[in-house]
Amino acid sequence: MTAMCDVAFLLLTFFIMTAKVKTEDPVPIDIPKSSIQQPVPESDFATVSVGDQKAFFGVEGVDIRKETLNQMGSIYHMTFTPEEQTRFSSINSFGVPMNQLKQFIALSADQQKKYAQPGIPRDSVSAELTNWIRQARIATKALHNKELRLAIKGDSKEEYPVIKDVIGILQKQKVNKFSLITDLGSAGGAPKK
Amino acid sequence: MAELDTSGGGKHKGGKVRSKKQSTRVDLTAMVDLAFLLITFFIMTTTLAKPKAMDLAMPDKDEKTKDQMDIAASRSMTILLGSDDKLEWYIGEPGKSAPTIDNFGPTGLRKTLIEKSKEVQQKTGKYMFVVIKPSDKSKYKNMVSTLDEINIANIQSYGIVDISAPEIELLKKDGLYNDNK
Numbered sequence: 001m002t003a004m005c006d007v008a009f010l011l012l013t014f015f016i017m018t019a020k021v022k023t024e025d026p027v028p029i030d031i032p033k034s035s036i037q038q039p040v041p042e043s044d045f046a047t048v049s050v051g052d053q054k055a056f057f058g059v060e061g062v063d064i065r066k067e068t069l070n071q072m073g074s075i076y077h078m079t080f081t082p083e084e085q086t087r088f089s090s091i092n093s094f095g096v097p098m099n100q101l102k103q104f105i106a107l108s109a110d111q112q113k114k115y116a117q118p119g120i121p122r123d124s125v126s127a128e129l130t131n132w133i134r135q136a137r138i139a140t141k142a143l144h145n146k147e148l149r150l151a152i153k154g155d156s157k158e159e160y161p162v163i164k165d166v167i168g169i170l171q172k173q174k175v176n177k178f179s180l181i182t183d184l185g186s187a188g189g190a191p192k193k
Numbered sequence: 194m195a196e197l198d199t200s201g202g203g204k205h206k207g208g209k210v211r212s213k214k215q216s217t218r219v220d221l222t223a224m225v226d227l228a229f230l231l232i233t234f235f236i237m238t239t240t241l242a243k244p245k246a247m248d249l250a251m252p253d254k255d256e257k258t259k260d261q262m263d264i265a266a267s268r269s270m271t272i273l274l275g276s277d278d279k280l281e282w283y284i285g286e287p288g289k290s291a292p293t294i295d296n297f298g299p300t301g302l303r304k305t306l307i308e309k310s311k312e313v314q315q316k317t318g319k320y321m322f323v324v325i326k327p328s329d330k331s332k333y334k335n336m337v338s339t340l341d342e343i344n345i346a347n348i349q350s351y352g353i354v355d356i357s358a359p360e361i362e363l364l365k366k367d368g369l370y371n372d373n374k
Contacts, residue, residue, distance in 0.1 A: 004225060005221050005224065012228050012231050012232050012235070015232060015235035015236060015239060018239060019238065019239045031244055032333065032338070033337075034338070034341040034344075035341055036245045036246070036247045036341065038245055038246050038247070039245060039246065040246045041246070050333075153244075155333065156332065156333060156337070157333075158332065159331075159332060160274070160327045160333060163336070164327075164355075167251065170251075171251055174253075176250060176253055177248065177250045178248075178251075179246035179247055179248050180247040181244045182244065182337055183244055184245055
């Protein structure tokens, strides 16, 4: 009994140490494989997820999320109550245009999963994705005095034009260095057909 | 398990009266149950294979391109990414040499990249420059594999550039510009 108890707690300690809660994407994203070994940074990091021709945005850090939301609110003439801000800061990744955002925040976590998110508009007229990225960068600079690192998390089956769009949005803000999220592949990386 | 050992103090003939020895055993069942419950929870929620980040530096898209470098055609290799997980590559300028159709993976692109970069190194004494041009019909996966192969082949200078019309024609001619199913 004592031995089993020891083993159980050893395993428990191990899992608690290595735990990082699984982040669910709004659409299933199958990350492409590569042989890169570099881990994804834990903070000051934003991800643009691309899947199903839609773009989703998520940034790490509760304080940055709140600040970004407030700045976005001031651009699009919306105000968010403290409760809405708290609720928003627990959302990992979202893909709704600004006019649906309040409605989306009000939903429970379960309903948010089921909600058909249309993706953040990428066009240059409303420039919502551009603004989200820019405001997140400004918030990171203001709160942590660091440069926000950006990454694109694309679905392997995604067609290139959508990715090109997102890269174009990043480059317009002079973000020329970013990361692509990949998965460690087997046998030297290159996925076999 | 949950027993309490009471065998400590029996009757001793003529001895001193000893206090009963208390057992040091504690019932662990509940604790172990809880431990396993937590283990199960953490196994379910953790992601052991953490995603990796591939760094990518794009060329500055500045309109004032004053410090653009010309690369000799002899040591630039262009990779066109087509549909159906296929690619085409050629050395030098488009149209001058026939493009070769290749596939992704260890026997295709990787071999080509390693061979050609050695060849260019020997011929010109300088490194090879790789230009990646993904077409609109290519998949994101293809772009990542290409970048990965470039990393494996240890090529330092490369860039992702938009594809031009004559190159799309090349892909069309070889039937690598199909709509994705």
